[in-house]
Amino acid sequence: MIDNPRSPRVRAVAKLAKRSAREETGLFLVEGPQSVSEALAFHPEVVVELFVAANVMERHAALVRAAGEAGIPVEPVKESVLEAMADTVTPQGVIAVARMLPTTVADLLARKPRLVAVLEEIRDPGNAGTIIRAADAAGADGVIFTGNSVDAYNPKVVRSTTGSIFHVPVAQNGTLEAALEAVRAAGLQVLAADVKGADLPHVRDRLTAPTAWLFGNEAHGLLDEQLELVDHVVKLPIYGHAESLNLATAASVCLYESAFAHRA
Known part of the structure; x- marks a missing residue:
């Protein structure tokens, strides 16, 4: 479980709130269970990893199971870690990192x-x-x-x-x-x-x-x-x-x- 809000991994995720980091990595943040659910249902191939607050893992068991079935790493994290990653003030317990879907x-x-x-x-x-x-x-x-x-x-x-x-x-x-x-x-x-x-x-x-x-x-x-x-x-x-x-x-x-x- 990730428990340090200042760890390099957490900071790397948090940086995706900035356009420069998204353009450099080709990755973006997907926050909240509804958006993550749609990502897993329609484009699981672009989801890189899933972070779930440890205190709500049971509530989001279906998302965790869907990610596991798609071979996507699921990382439990402390609530403070999720808050450090999120762009929102009060995150909903689930954040995914996904690759962009470039379309011309x-x-x-x-x-x-x-x-x-x-x-x-x-x-x-x-x-x-x-x-x-x-x-x-x-x-x-x-x-x-x-x-x-x-x-x-x-x-x-x-x-x-x-x-x-x-x-x-x-x-x-x-x-x-x-x-x-x-x-x-x-x-x-x-x-x-x-x-x-x-x-x-x-x-x-x-x-x-x-x-x-x-x-x-x-x-x-x-x-x-x-x-x-x-x-x-x-x-x-x-x-x-x-x-x-x-x-x-x-x-x-x-x-x-x-x-x-x-x-x-």
Whole structure:
């Protein structure tokens, strides 16, 4: 059992909260039983090791058993050790270290997707993770991060996906222009969600086509020159008195509207 929060092994795991360490090692943190469970169920081959607080080993016996069956080392640790490893203030007793699942835009589009989310300059990790989760729930075929968006393997992004990062291909680090050119060449129309657009109910007839939804930065949205790159600009009408919708909420509605249209 690991009982020293300052040991080199513990520090190496804790460093994965930093992007530089993730890029150097190709590893990232997976915190919490739900996310770890999804990793083991969908991509056990990328899970390197599992750390479980000794006082909750029995509670998470199913995870420990699944890891063992997949040949993944399971290390009991003191609670203080898990706290030192975790990015969260109050970890849930389980942390895995996993290898990234690198996907290129070309790889994603080779699967002939019908619904994709493109995130341009999304900075908030909670928003990014929630959009990945919403894309997964809506049956989207992938998510593309462009520009200076947050790292998809940021611990808060991973936590916010609650395991969906292991279900949906995520490509990142390309430019918006290149991504939109590629998705259009793959036969998808590009719809931008922006307050300058037409109300979504007025363009529902367009949603039956394969679609890439473009979502912009939380603070300034999409620039005019970026909107010129898309096929249609769409907004969600506000029927009540709310000033606006949170980005992740708006993205969820847009993705589900396409999902409904594709399944009608």
